[in-house]
Amino acid sequence: MIKVLKAGFYSSVQDKGRVGFAAMGVPVSGAMDAYSSDLANRILNNLETDAVLEIAFGFCAFEFLSETTICISGGSFSPKINGVPVALQTRIRVYKNEVLTFGHNVFGARCYLAVKNGFLTTSILKSRSFFQNITQQSLLCKGDVLPVGTFTNNTDSSNTSVKVAKEHFESQRITCSKGPEFDALSASQKEIFAKQSFTISNDNSRMGYRLNELIENALPSILTSAVLPGTVQLTPSGKLIVLMRDCQVTGGYPRVLQLTNTAINQLAQKKTNDTFQFVLKE
16 A cells, blocks of 8 residues: 655556547546556566556655555656655665655656556556546545555565666657648648647646647638547647547547657657657658
């Protein structure tokens, strides 16, 4: 069991999400940076479907009510156990009554706390991922006590850590393919997508990232059609919205681009005012 002493800005339980329920209007959800989430579970020899904690922007604290082994991956928010810094991407034995804290940001926007055999919060529609109106809560709260999988003594701490490529956090090249309405764009609009850098606005969340730059747009709205995490919509005002893991399942704006899964993971580690360029796959 793990007790939440300080919940931080935006912390939630996430796994691989609710795949296959779009017909019911249920978003996929799941870890924003699935690469980092999967890595933490693999280092602990967990299943990739085991639930983790997604921590956005740090400043949270957790007390361990029982002994276990953990791994922290993704962005760095200066993690410490009882005030002593700990490494990312490595197995760490944690003992009863020890406190894990996350502080100021070093890099990235989200980190993942995996625990041996996963977090065992309630599963709804084959997923433990928090989502408003699906699960009882959408964010962790101070005082929450989270059940975890049974700990066995055969997984020790390790001095070995896995190194993650810097480009996962630093790359300004976001790979995508043409969306269903891409060919409706004018030549000048396509050139903008090919050459311009875009900036993440302060209107960004697990549902989507709005970008600051405007693209002159005369395209009509489309009939409500399916959208996915990674779909890039062009609004009538000329603003772009990159849909993320908690996005709706249908939309009426032209779908001009579709991010790769790697690109979604990379974008999930970017923050307000970060810039990037779309790179269209041939």
